[in-house]
Amino acid sequence: MTDATRETTYQCPTCRRLELFVQPQCDEGHGEACPDWVCVICGTALFMDTSFAEQVEVEKIRSKPSRVA
Ligand SMILES: [Zn+2]
Numbered sequence: 001m002t003d004a005t006r007e008t009t010y011q012c013p014t015c016r017r018l019e020l021f022v023q024p025q026c027d028e029g030h031g032e033a034c035p036d037w038v039c040v041i042c043g044t045a046l047f048m049d050t051s052f053a054e055q056v057e058v059e060k061i062r063s064k065p066s067r068v069a
């Protein structure tokens with residue numbers, strides 16, 4: 001599912017309600033960690049670093065075993 005469109009629901013500040021957000025084509029090399037999200041209703045672009053937060057958690061979990069060993 002490399003080419004699947006990522007989507008999430010978020011409180012849109014323009015629509016003032018929960019709307020569906022999708023990730024636009026990223027031209028900045030963020031890849032799957034791209035923090036850019038666009039409201040499918042009004043086109044408002046939001047910057048959300050939820051992907052980065054998940055990556056930090058993964059790093060913590062993976063670094064534990066290597067430190068013990
Ligand atoms: Zn909106």
Ligand SMILES: [Zn+2]
Binds near residue numbers: 026031
């Ligand atoms: Zn991006």
